[in-house]
Amino acid sequence: MGKPAKAKVVNKVVQEVQMEQTAVVLDSEALNIVNEFFSTRTLANELAKRQKDLEAQVKTILGDAEVGIYDGKVRIERDIRERENLDKKLLMSAFPEAYEAVVSKKPYVVLVAK
Numbered sequence: 398m399g400k401p402a403k404a405k406v407v408n409k410v411v412q413e414v415q416m417e418q419t420a421v422v423l424d425s426e427a428l429n430i431v432n433e434f435f436s437t438r439t440l441a442n443e444l445a446k447r448q449k450d451l452e453a454q455v456k457t458i459l460g461d462a463e464v465g466i467y468d469g470k471v472r473i474e475r476d477i478r479e480r481e482n483l484d485k486k487l488l489m490s491a492f493p494e495a496y497e498a499v500v501s502k503k504p505y506v507v508l509v510a511k
Contacts, residue, residue, distance in 0.1 A: 435510045 423431065455473065459465055465473040489496040 434508070 455465075456475075459473070459475050463475050464471045485496070
């Protein structure tokens, strides 16, 4: 008799989850509102991107200057501000009990285009 072969046993567990959702049937007017919502959101995202691009260009134009003057008048001013940020990952790893004591979850709604 030979040496017993080594074998790896894998147990695969499959879990099926079914969710029930409430639904409303949209009429054509409601569908138009939904479509306008999504197109407006897309436009807003495109405008926000354009605004960031223009902001970068303006900062480049200003360089180290604090104001931009046109025709003798201040047209734009660079104002340096400060805000406090919290490093959640660092807090969670260094002080997990403190993190758990102050963390909270708040549900919110996201509308998803289909």
